[in-house]
Amino acid sequence: MPIVINGVATEVPPDPRVSLLDLLRERLTMTGTKKGCNQGACGACTVLADGERILSCLALAVQYDGRRITTVEGLSENDTLHPLQQAFVEHDGFQCGYCTPGQICSAIGMVAEANRGAPCHVTADLAEETVVLTREQIRERMSGNLCRCGAHNGIVEAIAATYGDGAS
Amino acid sequence: MRPFTYARAADAADAVRLADGGRARYLGGGTNLVDLARETVERPEALVDVTGLSTAIEEIGGGLLIGAAARNAAVAEHRAVRTRYPALARAIVAGASAQIRNMATVGGNILQRTRCAYFYDDGSRCNKRRPEQGCDAIEGFNRGHAVLGASAACVATHPSDMCVALAAFDATVHLRNADGERTLPITDLHRLPGNRPDLDTVLEPGELITAVELPALALAASSAYRKVRDRASYAFALVSVAAAIEVTDGIVSDVRIALGGVAHKPWRAWTAEAALRGGPATAERFRRAAEEELASAVALRHNAFKIELAERTITTVLTDLAGEQP
Incomplete structure (x- = not known):
């Protein structure tokens, strides 16, 4: 079974050492997904596997045979940005932009987790299954994505404006 | 690679x-x-x-059987874990990042290796990486290293949060190899380093963790996990405590305590538990029990603070838990 990347079926490379990140960037020249630390510490390589956010640098491509992968290139529809991409523009959610694809994919995965009631470290009551995405919640749930420019305030605002407790 | x-x-x-x-x-x-x-x-x-192995989380004899391939996030999200073993859910969501918790399995979490920087650095000496080579952590930068149960060969810590809660709850691991199946208390799975720090566990070569079993444990329903770390999120523990306590008429009728970040294995605080059972549930007794537990601690150059930090964290967690009892 192939890996389906943004709706396009791709054969798994024969060398099992190839990470999902290197498959995307080096073999498919899909350079939207970024290589930051390449050791699972920064979140720049975050993609969605069947809707769940994962780190593509620690994922062997061969393990994702048969799975559906969504990268930042798969979020917009034709020339229309995904609402969260647009919000990052409007709220200064980046400076250099290197962490941005990972931030955006991570946030989309994060919202799915929150919508099904997944707890996080700042969840006050574990029995409560409705998550309200306060800024505190967003910061904790997004802590796996680092921004060395320090655009975290804009990132949190962009996510809050799109999905948070004050979102329209 | x-x-x-x-x-x-x-x-x-x-x-x-x-x-x-x-x-x-x-x-x-x-x-x-x-x-x-x-x-x-x-x-x-x-x-x-x-x-591709079992990811099921199912009822077993009043407890829960968790397939070893269950993802960390799925365990923390499971309703029965959240309500009956909250310290386990708390420990998991205190560890790593959401992306890593989505990927990491329960079996893999248990068998993860230390994050000692000298273990990772091929230019350093490490008895865990290469037996009898020597240890550069003992005389090196060892702020994050073990204070309990370490040896002259290795001062590494086990990095898991999840395992600390499992140790507190008397979880057992289900194992399988070519000869058959067996179960082990998780507190007996990981080793202290001794002169063989290359061996993290007592698993036989090729032996597989197939599941983790949480026993029925009523007091776990009001358990707590507290993790002390350098950052508010996404950092390994300096010290962590998983605990549950049952107080009857002001007396400790039952108690479970385990520590993370302080030893080569998730550290079950048997000494403190024994000191507390049957005695008054007061902050002073909690503090003395914590001191007894840490009495055998040995500080390295940079990690002496962990000893008092562990004592204080145990005391605070137990005091908070006892204060919440009806």
Whole structure:
């Protein structure tokens, strides 16, 4: 079974050492997904596997045979940005932009987790299954994505404006 | 990364057969083993992917049986874990990042290697990486290292949060190898380093963790996990405490305490528990029990603070838990 990347079926490379990140960037020249630390510490390589956010640098491509992968290139529809991409523009959610694809994919995965009631470290009551995405919640749930420019305030605002407790 | 072969196991028996007595390594979510292979700290010749094994979380004798391939996030999210073993859910969501918790399996979390920087650095001496080579952590930068149960060969800590809660709750691991199946208390699974720090656990070569069993434990329903770390999120523990306590008429009728970040294994605080059982549930008794537990602690150059930090964290967690009792 192939890996389906943004709706396009791709054969798994024969060398099992190839990470999902290197498959995307080096073999498919899909350079939207970024290589930051390449050791699972920064979140720049975050993609969605069947809707769940994962780190593509620690994922062997061969393990994702048969799975559906969504990268930042798969979020917009034709020339229309995904609402969260647009919000990052409007709220200064980046400076250099290197962490941005990972931030955006991570946030989309994060919202799915929150919508099904997944707890996080700042969840006050574990029995409560409705998550309200306060800024505190967003910061904790997004802590796996680092921004060395320090655009975290804009990132949190962009996510809050799109999905948070004050979102329209 | 050195070359390796890859095979996907269809079930536990298939995995054990493919592992061929330890010639191949089991691969879960890859969050630790892939990183270590890239650094050539681990040099597997063959990988057996066990993520296709059981991910079920099911009722068993009043407790829960968690398939070893269950993702960390799925365990923390499970309703029965959240309500009956809250310290386990708390411990999991205190660890790593959401992306890593989505990838990492329960079995892989248990078998993750230390994050000692000297273990990772091929330019350093490390008895865990290369037996009898020496240890550069003992005289090096050892702020994050062990204060309990360490040896002259190794001062590394076990990095898991999840395992601390499992140790507190008397969880057992279900194991399988070519000869059959067995179960072990998780507190007996991980080793202290002694003169063989290359061995993290007592697992036989090729032996597979198939599941983790949480026993029925009523007091776990009001358990707590507190993690002290350098950052508010996404950092390993300096010290962590998983605990549960049952107080009857002001007397400690039952108690469970385990520590993380302080030893080569999740550290069950048997000494403190014994000191507390049957005695008054007061902050002063909690503090004295914590001091007894840490009495055997040995500080390195940079980690002496962990001893008092552990005592204080135990005391605070127990005091808070006892204060919440009806």
